[in-house]
Amino acid sequence: EAGVAQSPRYKIIEKRQSVAFWCNPISGHATLxxxxxxxxxxxxxxxxxxxxxxxxxxxxxKDRFSAERLKGVDSTLKIQPAKLEDSAVYxxxxxxxxxxxxxxxxxxxxxxxxx
Amino acid sequence: xxxxxxxxxHVSVSEGALVLLRCNYSSSVPPYLFWYVQYPNQGLQLLxxxxxxxxxxxxxxxxxxxxxxxxxxxxxxxxxxxMSDAAEYFCALSRNEYKLSFGAGTxxxxxx
Numbered sequence: 001e002a003g004v005a006q007s008p009r010y011k012i013i014e015k016r017q018s019v020a021f022w023c024n025p026i027s028g029h030a031t032l033x034x035x036x037x038x039x040x041x042x043x044x045x046x047x048x049x050x051x052x053x054x055x056x057x058x059x060x061x062k063d064r065f066s067a068e069r070l071k072g073v074d075s076t077l078k079i080q081p082a083k084l085e086d087s088a089v090y091x092x093x094x095x096x097x098x099x100x101x102x103x104x105x106x107x108x109x110x111x112x113x114x115x
Numbered sequence: 116x117x118x119x120x121x122x123x124x125h126v127s128v129s130e131g132a133l134v135l136l137r138c139n140y141s142s143s144v145p146p147y148l149f150w151y152v153q154y155p156n157q158g159l160q161l162l163x164x165x166x167x168x169x170x171x172x173x174x175x176x177x178x179x180x181x182x183x184x185x186x187x188x189x190x191x192x193x194x195x196x197x198m199s200d201a202a203e204y205f206c207a208l209s210r211n212e213y214k215l216s217f218g219a220g221t222x223x224x225x226x227x
Contacts (some may be wrong), residue, residue: 004158028117031213033214040124040218040219040220041120041219041220042205042207042216042218042219043159043205043215043217044212044215045215045216048213048214050198055213056214089157091159093158093159101159102147103160103164104215106151106159106160107158108156108157109156109157109158111156
């Protein structure tokens with residue numbers, strides 16, 4: 001079974017530029033998450049999708065971050081414009097539609113550096 | 116509010132020695148608790164999870180953790196460290212919202 005795929009793996013941009021990350025979850029997984037992991041910290045949930053609907057985006061800085069999950073499969077996370085403090089690893093995870101203790105499977109992440 | 120505290124940001128052990136990583140939680144309702152491992156430049160991989168069944172949970176790679184409600188703890192142990200155990204370990208908590216709240220992580224270094 002293929003895992004969660006993310007691209008690009010690394011991205012370096014100047015502040016005030018825009019950037020987008022892509023995630024392809026495990027086939028059949030209804031729930032998709034985006035996390036932000038700042039160096040030295042644990043991952044922080046940004047947004048949670050159930051199929052193509054948003055379940056929770058309370059931690060998403062909506063003035064600059066946006067995310068979508070068209071057709072309930074792939075997802076993109078965008079930052080526009082980027083700030084220095086956005087430098088982090090952005091992790092995508094997916095989970096099957098089972099009990100709430102079902103495992104979240106994580107992708108390798110996209111490491112963003114904002115200069 | 117629910118939260119997880121990992122005691123010690125860095126742990127150094129000798130190969131063959133006991134690995135002990137500490138995690139304490141705060142939750143107003145019975146939590147579900149997880150340990151994840153992250154190797155350099157990789158995503159997180161589930162080691163084990165507590166879901167209110169047995170309080171002693173066995174996971175992959177020889178790790179286990181014990182849920183102690185009286186101490187609000189979920190410490191991770193491995194009897195004998197291997198060089199391949201060098202990684203970052205995260206304790207996480209969820210309730211019934213399908214969301215994980217992570218601790219800050221503990222980096223494990225294994226000395227030969």
